[in-house]
Amino acid sequence: MSKSITTSAHDASEAKDVSRRRFFKVLGGASTVALAAPVMSDNAHAGESKDEARKSRYRETDHVKKFYSTNRY
Amino acid sequence: MARMKFLCDADRCIECNACVTACKSEHDVPWGINRRRVVTINDGKPGERSVSMACMHCTDAPCQAVCPVDCFLTTADGVVLHNKDLCIGCGYCFYACPFGAPQYPKTGNFGSRGKMDKCTYCAGGPEADNSPEEYAKYGANRLAQGKLPICAEMCSTKALLAGDSEMIATIYKERVLKRGYGSGAWGWKVAYRETIAV
């Protein structure tokens, strides 16, 4: 910007042109990133597969048995 | 196969809200969200009863049926979980849920909802069991640790039962027979289409 102040009008408008182009480039880049981000982050994390996620988690451990027995009082 | 359920023995619940507190602390549940709550019916009148309520982990879950991105999954032991990476916060599961279980952090514009949060039966979510990712999104996975939901485990009057459906139904029946009364297994008919006949 400071450069365009000291240069001629022609230069200034050119500089503006470029900065506008850069603005759109950044905007375009940002939106592609924004679009890609959720997809990419999904691939990145160590999630469980559908079958894994549906597996049974419960086990009748001693801890659990104790819970049942204390509830019988 | 064991089928996980909750059963609140309303004749024992004294509305101490310890289950609510334990749940919040166990899972670091954010402000404004309550995965479990205690509702008192007929407050101050004869016949007053308090019921501790969270997600009932329904059979043929209504939330699962209406979710537009199909992000719910029911585990082999009957726990209804959901995938926060997929949820778009539309609020439909709250309309469908008979128990008001789904909660939404208030983020974004208007009254718009963030990603839904609800009771996981202390069974985490679709992330590697007990990983930091799982904890951050869904909270602790006690079931995978061989334990039961914290709310039931620490209930002072042993009003809130959790665990295998047959087992907790048997315990409840024993109690009712012994003391001679029982106001019923709240929510069972709506959630599981069955009641406990004593």
Add this chain to the structure above:
Amino acid sequence: MIDRNSNWRHLALALLGLALVVITQPTEAQTVTPTASAAKEEQLLSTMKQIDGRISIPDQKASVLMQPAGQEWRNVHNTTMFWVGTVSILGMMLALTLFYTIRGRIMIDSGPSDKTILRFNGFERFVHWLTASCFIVLALSGLNVSFGKYLLLPVIGAEAFSAMSQLAKYAHNFLAFPFIIGLVFMFLVWVKDNIPNGGDLDWLKAGGGFLGKGHHPPAKKFNAGQKVIFWVVIGGGTVLSLTGLMLLFPFSGTVIADMQLGQTIHGILSGLIIAIMMAHIYIGSVGMEGAIDAMNTGEVDLNWAREHHSLWVEEVEAQEHEAHHKAKSVAAE
């Protein structure tokens, strides 16, 4: 010292009180069964649609213990709404395809002329396209909520579908506002030409001139069919906006039952309106020669205008004539 004294006194009083309670207790216990009037789920649900209570956390809406109506809403959403949407949209597609194959494109009977006449000014066209473009995005993003998981999800996968649905949701939520603004302007700009009158009945009796060739019942700026579209958009759009706002601002003076009803109306009505708008889009584009110009440049072919809106052309010409005369007399003075 004083403190301890009063403490002892309190303790004594407390013990006395306890003794009284203990003395009176047994007699009471014999007459009162603990569950005599206990709140029973079944009883409560048989008299009320939901069970409410008192809650001690700040979130007061959580005081609804149970609302089995959620399951009814689920059924309406997954069956009634699903089928109303499916049948009306596919039905309309079928009807339009049939109409096109049988009747073909409705041409200007007397052929295009070399003259045009201004039908819609810039502002009218702007308002039309503002509302129309919002409507299309609202319709597509809305239909994605209703049907996306059956049609798109299996094709593009869960992650991509979710990312897309999130964007669609934002589009639906934000474009609601320009849509509402468009509706208001549309009403203001066109309501005077859309008041039903006697001519509309004749137009309808003549089948609007759609069925046979070469016969066109007279019509003013808008014929009865267009008036129907106008009022469907204004009426339906208003209801969609109000119910949509109810969903957008949950629990703003509403309870869960209101939101469920609002959602049901929103979903079912949008299916019907989308179908009706498909007919409108058809007739405004491929279905009729010369129609699209009205919303494109605003200038329509004079012959087209004479055939479809004869009375309106007469009106405009009379006005022009008058204006011409006035200008002449002003110039002569």
